[in-house]
Amino acid sequence: MRLFLFFLIFLKAQFVFAQENLSEKNIEIDSVKINVTKNFNSIKDSPFPLKVINLKDFLLFGNNTLNDVLQTQTGIAVKSTRTNGQGVQIQGLDASYVNILIDGFPMIGRSFGALDLKRINLNNIQKIEILKGNSSGFHGSNAIGGVINIITKDKNKNGSFFDSKLTYTTNKTINPSFFLSYKRNRFTINNSFNYYYTEGYDLIDSDLLKTINPYFNYNFNTNFKYSLSNSSFLKSNFRFFNQTQKNTAESFGSVFEGESYIKERSSSLSFTKKINKKLIIESDFYVTNYKSEEFLNDSSSNLFDDNFFDKVHINREIKIAYKKSENLSLFLGGGIQNESLERKDISFKPTQKLNFFYSQIDFQKTNKVKLVLGSRYDDYKDYKYRISNNLACGLKINKNLKFKTSFGTGFKIPDFRQRYFNFTQSTIGYTVLGREIVEQEIKLLQSQGLLSNVVYSLSDLGNTLNPESSFSINSSFNMFFEKIILYGNFFKNNINNLIEPQIVAYKNNSLPVFSYFNVEKVVTKGLELDLDWGPTDFLDFKLGYQLLYAFDPDVKKEFEAGNIYARDPQTLISFQLQEKDYIGLFNRSKHTFNLKTFYSYNKKLDIAYALSFFSRYATVDSNDNGVYDKYDEDISSYMLHDLVFSYKLNKKQTLQLGCNNIFDFTNPENISNISGRIFFFNFKTNFLI
Amino acid sequence: MNNFKFLFYFFSFLILFVSCSSDEDEIDCNLVENGPAMIDDCGDCQQALIYDYVTHQSEFIDDTIDVNLGPTEMIVMPNSTQNPFWNSGCNSILGSINEFDASDWILDMSQGPNNPTATGPFVKFSFSEGGEVLGDNWDVAFRGPTIIVNGGEGSSIDQPERTGNAAVYIANGTMNEIQSVDMSSLLQDSESGTAIVDDLGFTGQGWCSYDMMTHIISPIAGRILVFRTHNNNYAKMEILNFYDNPMTSQYGGFYTFNYVYDTNFNFDNSTE
Numbered sequence: 001m002r003l004f005l006f007f008l009i010f011l012k013a014q015f016v017f018a019q020e021n022l023s024e025k026n027i028e029i030d031s032v033k034i035n036v037t038k039n040f041n042s043i044k045d046s047p048f049p050l051k052v053i054n055l056k057d058f059l060l061f062g063n064n065t066l067n068d069v070l071q072t073q074t075g076i077a078v079k080s081t082r083t084n085g086q087g088v089q090i091q092g093l094d095a096s097y098v099n100i101l102i103d104g105f106p107m108i109g110r111s112f113g114a115l116d117l118k119r120i121n122l123n124n125i126q127k128i129e130i131l132k133g134n135s136s137g138f139h140g141s142n143a144i145g146g147v148i149n150i151i152t153k154d155k156n157k158n159g160s161f162f163d164s165k166l167t168y169t170t171n172k173t174i175n176p177s178f179f180l181s182y183k184r185n186r187f188t189i190n191n192s193f194n195y196y197y198t199e200g201y202d203l204i205d206s207d208l209l210k211t212i213n214p215y216f217n218y219n220f221n222t223n224f225k226y227s228l229s230n231s232s233f234l235k236s237n238f239r240f241f242n243q244t245q246k247n248t249a250e251s252f253g254s255v256f257e258g259e260s261y262i263k264e265r266s267s268s269l270s271f272t273k274k275i276n277k278k279l280i281i282e283s284d285f286y287v288t289n290y291k292s293e294e295f296l297n298d299s300s301s302n303l304f305d306d307n308f309f310d311k312v313h314i315n316r317e318i319k320i321a322y323k324k325s326e327n328l329s330l331f332l333g334g335g336i337q338n339e340s341l342e343r344k345d346i347s348f349k350p351t352q353k354l355n356f357f358y359s360q361i362d363f364q365k366t367n368k369v370k371l372v373l374g375s376r377y378d379d380y381k382d383y384k385y386r387i388s389n390n391l392a393c394g395l396k397i398n399k400n401l402k403f404k405t406s407f408g409t410g411f412k413i414p415d416f417r418q419r420y421f422n423f424t425q426s427t428i429g430y431t432v433l434g435r436e437i438v439e440q441e442i443k444l445l446q447s448q449g450l451l452s453n454v455v456y457s458l459s460d461l462g463n464t465l466n467p468e469s470s471f472s473i474n475s476s477f478n479m480f481f482e483k484i485i486l487y488g489n490f491f492k493n494n495i496n497n498l499i500e501p502q503i504v505a506y507k508n509n510s511l512p513v514f515s516y517f518n519v520e521k522v523v524t525k526g527l528e529l530d531l532d533w534g535p536t537d538f539l540d541f542k543l544g545y546q547l548l549y550a551f552d553p554d555v556k557k558e559f560e561a562g563n564i565y566a567r568d569p570q571t572l573i574s575f576q577l578q579e580k581d582y583i584g585l586f587n588r589s590k591h592t593f594n595l596k597t598f599y600s601y602n603k604k605l606d607i608a609y610a611l612s613f614f615s616r617y618a619t620v621d622s623n624d625n626g627v628y629d630k631y632d633e634d635i636s637s638y639m640l641h642d643l644v645f646s647y648k649l650n651k652k653q654t655l656q657l658g659c660n661n662i663f664d665f666t667n668p669e670n671i672s673n674i675s676g677r678i679f680f681f682n683f684k685t686n687f688l689i
Numbered sequence: 690m691n692n693f694k695f696l697f698y699f700f701s702f703l704i705l706f707v708s709c710s711s712d713e714d715e716i717d718c719n720l721v722e723n724g725p726a727m728i729d730d731c732g733d734c735q736q737a738l739i740y741d742y743v744t745h746q747s748e749f750i751d752d753t754i755d756v757n758l759g760p761t762e763m764i765v766m767p768n769s770t771q772n773p774f775w776n777s778g779c780n781s782i783l784g785s786i787n788e789f790d791a792s793d794w795i796l797d798m799s800q801g802p803n804n805p806t807a808t809g810p811f812v813k814f815s816f817s818e819g820g821e822v823l824g825d826n827w828d829v830a831f832r833g834p835t836i837i838v839n840g841g842e843g844s845s846i847d848q849p850e851r852t853g854n855a856a857v858y859i860a861n862g863t864m865n866e867i868q869s870v871d872m873s874s875l876l877q878d879s880e881s882g883t884a885i886v887d888d889l890g891f892t893g894q895g896w897c898s899y900d901m902m903t904h905i906i907s908p909i910a911g912r913i914l915v916f917r918t919h920n921n922n923y924a925k926m927e928i929l930n931f932y933d934n935p936m937t938s939q940y941g942g943f944y945t946f947n948y949v950y951d952t953n954f955n956f957d958n959s960t961e
Contacts, residue, residue, distance in 0.1 A: 429796045429805040453881035565911025624910040
């Protein structure tokens with residue numbers, strides 16, 4: 001007992017000593033890693049609504065791709081899109097408002113606004129940082145809903161390290177992946193390779209198509225690090241992704257077949273220099289290219305349809321971090337970004353140039369109050385400059401209670417399609433013109449005598465589109481009890497100036513010509529709750545809940561004014577709807593709930609169980625008014641259950657057996673990304689060479 | 690006990706009386722004993738009907754007794770809110786048209802891929818005739834998703850010549866709710882475009898909406914087309930569907946609609 005007491009005192013002394021040491025050291029910037037809020041300080045103390053998913057949070061579930069991990073995170077929903085893809089929503093905002101970064105560099109190549117999460121395999125990933133709410137103040141355009149930053153593995157010990165995983169699952173999915181790292185003194189290299197093949201699946205037998213066609217992809221990633229001296233580092237990364245998928249379409253009994261390809265290449269080069277204990281400068285160069293091509297042939301092998309998309313994104317950036325004192329840090333950055341696109345239905349190769357500059361003041365007082373103020377200036381060629389601001393405040397009441405509040409403004413610049421599209425639909429015959437070419441094209445059509453009527457005045461059409469703009473608030477609390485951590489966050493996001501097509505003119509024979517205008521609005525608000533409870537060392541529960549209201553305030557006004565009717569699809573009888581009948585945006589559940597349980601037996605066997613609940617939602621309108629009301633046929637609430645056993649054969653080898661979606665839930669008509677029950681088998685090996 | 694006896698006799702008497710009174714025949718306005726027909730506010734005798742909610746066919750019935758309903762049929766009582774004829778026909782002709790065929794249209798790509806033009810005949814409809822007409826007595830004509838009226842000017846050469854005084858606007862409501870014509874809203878076709886906005890459903894201003902993913906056109910609920918006919922009568926129309934069933938063409942052009950044609954101008958002359 002005495003010994004124990006002594007030990008305790010010793011420990012405490014150690015701790016105090018360590019803490020003092022730490023605060024001494026704090027004046028020096030000890031990390032050269034920048035986080036998703038463009039800040040070098042610890043992510044744990046950030047007053048922004050930030051969350052980190054660590055390796056161990058998804059390791060025990062045997063997940064292979066990013067969508068599997070994000071699916072069970074509070075406040076995030078991975079929803080199937082109507083083109084059978086899937087996109088990630090944050091706080092009810094669409095995938096087109098979410099940026100995904102790999103080691104701080106943005107991914108490009110969106111399909112209907114959404115980045116395909118299957119492009120990211122987890123085999124070389126260390127952790128995932130998620131920043132919710134407006135993040136334009138850090139990352140500029142698009143980051144209205146939030147940012148997901150994926151941090152790749154980086155081994156710091158000298159020597160060689162090898163890590164492999166072999167997966168086999170239902171639907172004949174095979175996924176071998178390898179990770180190899182080597183470090184010797186100043187030099188480090190991390191390589192990862194990954195191959196993925198799946199046969200896809202078919203949810204509807206009666207039609208001629210598969211829901212998800214077979215595809216295979218491979219992924220190669222390598223990064224080098226070299227310490228030039230104790231204070232300067234060189235880092236480079238190269239990433240490569242290729243995918244081939246069968247492409248099919250059906251029209252009145254005839255099937256069209258073809259293929260679709262995706263090729264993605266990214267590389268980056270960073271140089272970091274510690275000028276002195278207080279000052280770090282980093283400069284980055286990043287280039288990425290996303291290419292997709294697809295075609296469809298008819299039954300006699302004649303080309304029926306094809307499509308291509310080729311986007312290049314180049315970013316040069318300088319970041320400066322200055323730690324003035326223990327309480328005050330300054331972060332500055334700026335750069336130039338170039339983008340260009342070649343695609344079908346844009347006749348030339350549009351380019352876009354951006355100059356940007358940002359700064360951040362990080363102030364803290366006696367570890368109790370933390371204040372971060374950040375601004376970013378984005379100057380797009382052809383647009384008026386934008387300034388996005390972030391303000392966040394953290395308050396530590398005592399060691400059991402913390403409060404955080406943050407505000408942010410953000411924007412999304414019109415994309416190349418909204419600006420330069422020139423497309424005529426072949427079955428119905430309408431034309432869509434990007435806003436920047438609409439004036440000249442209308443004049444051209446007029447001079448050719450092809451227009452019967454122009455609805456907008458040409459001078460109005462000459463004005464450029466405004467960026468979509470947003471404002472968001474997050475206000476959260478953290479409570480720490482002995483074995484429980486409780487987190488709650490109230491959020492609200494307003495987006496204005498949403499860009500939608502409108503008629504600008506009629507061709508002869510009354511076919512319409514469309515262009516893009518700032519018309520719509522969206523509001524999302526709600527509450528996120530997370531509870532982490534570890535009653536014993538070998539048992540852990542994580543609970544999450546989100547309450548979400550997502551709606552269009554203009555539609556709400558139409559309901560209030562009594563202008564919205566519904567037609568019963570069976571009786572075809574129409575009736576007026578009340579204000580209370582409006583539910584909100586499509587494809588969003590009001591209540592989502594997840595529970596994760598981890599049980600560890602004998603340090604050899606781990607059992608992980610996850611439950612996800614989604615309350616009812618609709619993906620499309622079913623009663624002829626274009627909005628989601630309480631009379632629409634919707635998807636009733638459903639639950640998914642996953643159960644995974646991990647068994648450590650020895651120190652180096654782990655076997656995993658699991659079942660996702662145990663009760664085989666599917667909804668063939670409305671949810672294409674839930675395939676039904678999946679059994680899987682993983683074999684993992686890792687060793688030092 | 691006495692009380693009980695009294696109650697027993699009282700109820701026995703009551704039962705007798707009631708059964709007697711039900712022996713008295715009541716004849717409905719359709720001259721059927723105990724029939725369900727009723728006179729509506731317009732003074733019209735309205736019958737009950739059997740409605741098939743799959744084929745949208747309705748059949749008037751004299752009595753609801755001994756009716757055998759099919760699996761997709763339902764009985765609609767005359768004064769039910771589901772009966773489109775109740776009160777909507779003050780001196781009017783009521784009608785339901787199933788799959789009026791204006792589907793014979795195609796896009797002509799001969800002038801280049803960026804200049805497709807819709808071609809095909811406009812199919813003319815007359816409210817007074819209750820069907821397709823070939824002469825100048827048409828009120829409204831359809832081609833694919835385009836709707837024109839027999840009044841004003843044509844906006845392209847392949848449209849039929851306007852010889853009448855028809856005009857139209859879109860009102861918000863149900864067929865029963867729209868009981869008046871807002872004269873100031875009536876519009877004729879003109880050289881610059883049709884009175885009913887021909888937007889393929891993109892803007893939500895016209896009669897339909899368009900789904901970018903499925904390319905399906907759906908009539909918007911609560912949009913009533915209010916017409917002045919070619920000869921200055923009035924009519925209202927609710928379009929219910931744009932496709933045939935089962936679907937044979939992805940381009941649609943099969944109009945299923947209900948209408949009320951008013952010969953005596955019984956809509957109010959004033960704005961609602």
